[in-house]
Amino acid sequence: MAGTIKHGVFVLLEMLLRLCVAPRLRSNLLRLLGAKVGKNVRVYECRFINLENGFKNLHLADDVHVGADCLFDLKGPVRIGRGTTLSPRVTIISHSDPGSSHGSPIVAQYPCEAHGVTIGDFCWIGTGATILSGAIVGNGTVVGAAALVRGDLQANSLYVGVPARRIKSI
Template sequence: MPGCNSDFFSQEEVDRMQFGCIGDEVLIHKTCIIVDTRKIFLGNRVRIDANCLLSVGSSLLIGNNVHLAAQTIVSGHADITIEEYAGCSFGVKILSSSDDFSGNYMTNPTVRSEYTNVHSSAVRVSRHAIIGAGSVVLPGVTIGEGGAIGSQSLVNSDTEAWSIYAGVPVKRLRARSRELLDREHLYKSTLSKN
């Protein structure tokens, strides 16, 4: 896999981490923090760059050919799915849990749960979706297939497939080209020849 160097764990080291499932050609940077690997399922050709945090209370499924750029955080108590060919740019946060900010409840994990009102809901980043640098995806959101999220955006509701969104909160800007699907077929044909 391109970009392989001594800053990443070897395949043998990754295999020993006891992930729920682990594919081939997985690159995980040695500075990543990964909590409860048995709840994390990684496909083939996954790359997780420097200083990422993966910490889920339920399960995290990462499909084939997924890239998590440096300082990406994927965390929460509900399931998180990142489907094949999706990508997260530098500093993206995908959260499946959030405290109640209304002031009606206490917040943070040092307080017993009967005094808080944590909302947890599954998050899905669909295939071929891309999330721009510094964006935040909140609990319960599905980013539609082929969706593109502009940098520094707040995704607090589902997005349509093959659409470009940006803003705080995100708004749909326009359609996104599907031409990359032709390239996907060509790419897959090269994999079958190897």
């Protein structure tokens, strides 16, 4: 019962956070709510889901820019490296669960996991890209708009497509 109330409080705080109009103020509020937020971080209006652990799974290094309408699943850890830019509508999914809460038999084939997501330093994630649980994006990597990222992406490379594939070194 206490866990349900705590989760409900975090959901209400997330809703109030969206009302904040100043990106730097939103960054400071996230820090107050338990996220690790570096200096000169700008977080535009975005959504946070799966807040059972509050905001403690969010780690934003210095000089990170989070564009408008991004979605963060905070079930697992989400780490964004220094100087990285998330363009608008980027989706970060830190876990997968095909229905354990309602006893889905699919869970036997596809067990729940929360590997989290790590995006390195000085990356650029294009508009509408989706980063799935377990993904590690190397430093200096560019992910094209609407790409679907899973697994490890090499540093200093350009990735595009569904699923994301390496086009070239940069």
